[in-house]
Amino acid sequence: MITDSPLLTGALPARPSDLPLPFYYVILSGNGLTSLPNEAWTIHGLDVSNNNIDGDIPSTMNDSPNMVELSLEGNQFTGSINEVLNMDSIEELSLADNMFSGTLSTTMGPNVYILDISNNNFEGSVPSEWCTAFGNQDYSALAISGNELLTEFPGCLCDNVDVFYYSSAQTCTGTSCDNCPLSVEGDIVVIDSSRRTLADS
Numbered sequence: 001m002i003t004d005s006p007l008l009t010g011a012l013p014a015r016p017s018d019l020p021l022p023f024y025y026v027i028l029s030g031n032g033l034t035s036l037p038n039e040a041w042t043i044h045g046l047d048v049s050n051n052n053i054d055g056d057i058p059s060t061m062n063d064s065p066n067m068v069e070l071s072l073e074g075n076q077f078t079g080s081i082n083e084v085l086n087m088d089s090i091e092e093l094s095l096a097d098n099m100f101s102g103t104l105s106t107t108m109g110p111n112v113y114i115l116d117i118s119n120n121n122f123e124g125s126v127p128s129e130w131c132t133a134f135g136n137q138d139y140s141a142l143a144i145s146g147n148e149l150l151t152e153f154p155g156c157l158c159d160n161v162d163v164f165y166y167s168s169a170q171t172c173t174g175t176s177c178d179n180c181p182l183s184v185e186g187d188i189v190v191i192d193s194s195r196r197t198l199a200d201s
Contacts (some may be wrong), residue, residue, distance in 0.1 A: 025047070029049040030051070032052055034052050035053055036053060036061075042066060043067070044069065046069070047071040048075070049075070050073070057081070062086075065089055068090065074096070077099065079102070080102045081100050082105035086107055086108055087109050088109055088111070089109070089111065091113055092112075092113070093115050096117065096120070104127055104130075107129065110136075112137075114140070114142075115142050116141075119145070120147055121147065128174070131154055134157070140160070145166050150170065151171060155177035
């Protein structure tokens, strides 16, 4: 585990095929990495937050069948997130504070229950299909704030997501918009429905 100081810089090298991998999570946050290897990962979790990585998410990331947690926040990633969002294994996905863009996929992986896409360049509206996807989980959390061009979200998210962060400039549409207990932190609206708790899951 290497964290909190720029000990690693440049491109993260591919793992040699003969190197054993006796751990589940790789934490490389707070370094000076600039790219990820274009290979599938066999680990369960990867944290490369707060580095200097840019460009698209490597397409081979989608071929990582055991990846449960992925944290890419605080980099300069660009492009779409729709392929990684639809990974079958992924459960927790933190993509905040990058430069991802485009419209959001109507589908997502069946196990996603925590998703942070705040402070990016997404546009359009949050798909109503996400209500069902999050509603199928025992607990769920979603953050969409800080996307100036992502202007709308469906009111059903207020019923189906336990903890929901969005910007006050983003508009709720459809039904259930009046059903959300709200607290305001600056220009961020926080909805905590207390519909379920982690202890109940």
